[in-house]
Amino acid sequence: MPKRITALTYLIPFLFCLSPAWAAAAHPDPVTVIRAGKLIDVEAARVLSNQIILVRDGKIQAVGDNVQVPADAHVIDLSSMTVLPGLVDCHTHLADLANAEPLTLLRMSAAETAYAAIPNARVTLLAGFTTVRDVGVYRAFNDVAMRDAIAKGIIIGPRMYVAGAYITISEGAGAMTGLAPDIQLPLDFHYGEANSPWEVRQRIRELAHRGADHIKILTTGAVLTHGSNPKSVEFTPEEIDAAVDEARNFGLRVEAHAHAPEGIKNAIRAGVASVEHATLIDDEGIALAKKHGTYLDMDIYDEECIQSSPDTPADFLAHDRDLAEAQRRNFTKAVKAGVKMTFGTDAGVCPHGINARQFAFMVKYGMTPMQAIQAATVNAADLIGHSELFGSIKAGKSADIIAVQGDPLANIRVLEDVSFVMKEGTVYKQDGHPVGAAL
Numbered sequence: 498m499p500k501r502i503t504a505l506t507y508l509i510p511f512l513f514c515l516s517p518a519w520a521a522a523a524h525p526d527p528v529t530v531i532r533a534g535k536l537i538d539v540e541a542a543r544v545l546s547n548q549i550i551l552v553r554d555g556k557i558q559a560v561g562d563n564v565q566v567p568a569d570a571h572v573i574d575l576s577s578m579t580v581l582p583g584l585v586d587c588h589t590h591l592a593d594l595a596n597a598e599p600l601t602l603l604r605m606s607a608a609e610t611a612y613a614a615i616p617n618a619r620v621t622l623l624a625g626f627t628t629v630r631d632v633g634v635y636r637a638f639n640d641v642a643m644r645d646a647i648a649k650g651i652i653i654g655p656r657m658y659v660a661g662a663y664i665t666i667s668e669g670a671g672a673m674t675g676l677a678p679d680i681q682l683p684l685d686f687h688y689g690e691a692n693s694p695w696e697v698r699q700r701i702r703e704l705a706h707r708g709a710d711h712i713k714i715l716t717t718g719a720v721l722t723h724g725s726n727p728k729s730v731e732f733t734p735e736e737i738d739a740a741v742d743e744a745r746n747f748g749l750r751v752e753a754h755a756h757a758p759e760g761i762k763n764a765i766r767a768g769v770a771s772v773e774h775a776t777l778i779d780d781e782g783i784a785l786a787k788k789h790g791t792y793l794d795m796d797i798y799d800e801e802c803i804q805s806s807p808d809t810p811a812d813f814l815a816h817d818r819d820l821a822e823a824q825r826r827n828f829t830k831a832v833k834a835g836v837k838m839t840f841g842t843d844a845g846v847c848p849h850g851i852n853a854r855q856f857a858f859m860v861k862y863g864m865t866p867m868q869a870i871q872a873a874t875v876n877a878a879d880l881i882g883h884s885e886l887f888g889s890i891k892a893g894k895s896a897d898i899i900a901v902q903g904d905p906l907a908n909i910r911v912l913e914d915v916s917f918v919m920k921e922g923t924v925y926k927q928d929g930h931p932v933g934a935a936l
């Protein structure tokens with residue numbers, strides 16, 4: 498067959514010239530050396546000076562103050578900065594609209610929603626979050642598609658671990674509520690609804706085979722759901738037990754959305770990996786979390802966004818008002834008790850890309866700056882189950898590395914303005930500006 502020369506054949510070299518981003522993503526420098534003035538060793542909770550990080554094929558090959566620098570290495574000088582592992586947000590909703598009113602989605606096609614969500618992923622990465630655990634989406638599997646598009650380099654964003662859908666009771670906290678009773682939603686809007694242990698198992702079997710990385714179950718009512726009462730319990734202990742057991746069969750962990758104390762305790766007793774929000778956790782719940790080694794993933798900074806957004810429906814405001822302060826008080830109690838904690842913001846409630854603002858709240862309500870950073874690095878990697886891949890700057894791990902001006906241990910707010918972002922060895926931000934594929 499004769500070789501066909503098409504316009505695209507001629508265009509390909511130009512595309513690569515014009516778009517160094519794609520070229521960079523496809524062919525990362527073989528060896529990159531980062532000179533780190535200060536490096537936060539999150540595992541040992543200490544700060545190291547004048548470190549050299551050797552990056553090859555997207556992985557960290559060596560770290561230390563005495564690493565041999567190859568002659569042909571591409572050197573990135575961060576000697577005036579503080580270098581940290583890429584941050585991890587354990588509670589995001591990247592594949593949905595950043596809009597407080599879920600019913601807005603009914604005016605959009607699935608494709609329209611997916612395209613509208615692309616910037617959510619981009620700004621999250623540029624804010625220094627190289628990994629997220631994304632904990633649910635109203636249109637089932639939009640998050641699976643986004644995760645895969647990022648992994649293939651079609652769009653840019655953090656490495657995503659996704660839930661696929663919400664496991665929720667009918668008309669529950671993860672359901673699309675507020676519709677007239679005779680409106681029937683398409684399947685993708687109620688994919689995860691289940692009303693018995695066996696229905697829970699069926700949903701989880703389907704999600705496991707269709708791309709979910711973990712399972713999100715909602716065991717109490719919600720703040721941001723029409724007709725919901727955050728203080729009500731959803732699902733029976735039998736149903737939650739079934740969820741954790743079935744997920745375990747597929748090697749998946751379960752996270753439970755829960756505000757009310759009984760819903761929190763039902764989830765912990767069932768063996769979930771984390772409780773999301775944990776708003777009204779009581780002393781017994783704190784003791785149980787400690788005993789079971791359950792992570793609490795408490796989004797303590799988004800109250801202002803909920804109350805100040807012009808889009809927030811009035812019933813959501815009423816749900817939220819009396820809960821926010823209680824959640825912050827309980828966060829302080831849990832930190833004091835030594836419960837395992839992760840960093841999770843519920844991004845999408847506040848605009849995507851300002852996730853790091855939560856650090857200051859975590860410090861204000863009881864953590865040391867080092868503990869807050871550990872929550873978003875080592876602890877997050879442990880919760881997600883991939884400590885071998887990310888969460889610290891160690892040989893063998895993915896080269897997910899960020900840098901900031903100043904000392905985050907003295908002023909945690911410097912994390913709100915990340916200067917440098919590398920994910921899997923590719924640089925997306927340098928000197929505070931997007932570069933390469935992020936342009």
Ligand SMILES: [Zn+2]
Nearest residue numbers: 588590632843
């Ligand atoms: Zn959420």
